Amino acid sequence: MDTADLHLHSDRSDGVWPAARVVHAAKTAGLRAIALTDHDTLAGVRTARDEGERCGVEVLSGVEVSTWDGADRHVLGYGFDPDDPALTDLFERARSARLSRAAAIVEKLAALGKPIPLDSVLAEAGEGAVGRPHVARAMLRAGHVGSFREAFDVYLGDGKPAWAEKLRVAPADAVRLLHAAGGVAVAAHPGCYGGPEAVDALLDCGLDGVEAWHSLHDPEMTRRLEEYAAEHDLLVTGGSDFHGPGPGAGVGSVRVPYARVEELRERVDDRRAARRGGTS
Numbered sequence: 001m002d003t004a005d006l007h008l009h010s011d012r013s014d015g016v017w018p019a020a021r022v023v024h025a026a027k028t029a030g031l032r033a034i035a036l037t038d039h040d041t042l043a044g045v046r047t048a049r050d051e052g053e054r055c056g057v058e059v060l061s062g063v064e065v066s067t068w069d070g071a072d073r074h075v076l077g078y079g080f081d082p083d084d085p086a087l088t089d090l091f092e093r094a095r096s097a098r099l100s101r102a103a104a105i106v107e108k109l110a111a112l113g114k115p116i117p118l119d120s121v122l123a124e125a126g127e128g129a130v131g132r133p134h135v136a137r138a139m140l141r142a143g144h145v146g147s148f149r150e151a152f153d154v155y156l157g158d159g160k161p162a163w164a165e166k167l168r169v170a171p172a173d174a175v176r177l178l179h180a181a182g183g184v185a186v187a188a189h190p191g192c193y194g195g196p197e198a199v200d201a202l203l204d205c206g207l208d209g210v211e212a213w214h215s216l217h218d219p220e221m222t223r224r225l226e227e228y229a230a231e232h233d234l235l236v237t238g239g240s241d242f243h244g245p246g247p248g249a250g251v252g253s254v255r256v257p258y259a260r261v262e263e264l265r266e267r268v269d270d271r272r273a274a275r276r277g278g279t280s
């Protein structure tokens with residue numbers, strides 16, 4: 001059966017592999033379609049698409065937007081125009097806010113007696129949007145912590161002493177921008193936020209779908225989310241949330257039937273038609 005993995009990260013955000021390598025891994029895993037869904041950046045989308053064309057993997061434009069409505073809520077976007085100015089502008093602003101935030105985290109770490117050069121953090125991030133995982137890797141390299149996990153547990157995790165705020169839009173704004181860019185919006189891994197109830201607040205924003213299949217969802221959670229999607233006439237998507245090789249979820253370790261991609265495309269077409277008609 002043709003399948004798709006619609007949640008993958010590259011080194012353009014906090015993944016380890018370059019976008020092209022993720023696409024190759026998808027080909028090797030026998031996937032027909034994928035979406036690269038880096039956090040708050042579209043930087044890898046074009047490379048992924050070009051590489052997908054070369055090696056015969058369908059690549060949808062994708063992104064994972066960090067939103068905030070009193071709690072973290074990731075929103076996945078699919079099928080939008082990757083050159084859309086408003087969307088591009090949002091991610092540019094988020095990116096520069098991330099730079100000042102990395103500097104703030106480094107300052108807090110210095111005050112805690114764990115100094116690391118900001119440059120070492122930026123080097124970990126490379127071309128990607130700098131984030132806490134890069135700080136954690138720099139701390140590990142400097143010998144301040146014994147593991148990546150310890151860096152989050154003791155310093156960088158939510159509410160820990162070196163945590164710092166990043167720019168986050170309201171879920172409604174993310175959905176609106178994705179729609180305006182001709183795409184669809186999907187609630188990412190609701191199981192990580194307590195389950196289907198966490199999606200309720202997004203329904204009024206015009207949410208299009210729910211990520212029912214995810215490496216952190218057990219079968220019961222997936223079942224509940226599929227039921228919820230059916231009740232609310234939402235699309236169902238799924239993916240591994242691959243970040244890199246190692247113990248985590250591999251490319252294609254979570255996959256959905258290709259029919260889900262076709263449904264996604266139909267919804268994208270509907271949104272585009274509505275936009276042309278000026279009704280959305």
Ligand code: AMP
Nearest residue numbers: 014039130131132133149152153157166
């Ligand atoms: P940031 O966008 O910079 O806030 O970093 C978010 C990323 O950090 C997430 O996508 C995870 O990859 C990682 N992360 C967040 N919290 C933890 C944690 N408690 N333990 C390990 N990794 C985490």
Ligand code: FE
Nearest residue numbers: 009014039243
């Ligand atoms: Fe991530």
Ligand code: FE
Nearest residue numbers: 064074188189
């Ligand atoms: Fe996420």
Ligand code: ZN
Nearest residue numbers: 007009064241
């Ligand atoms: Zn993700």
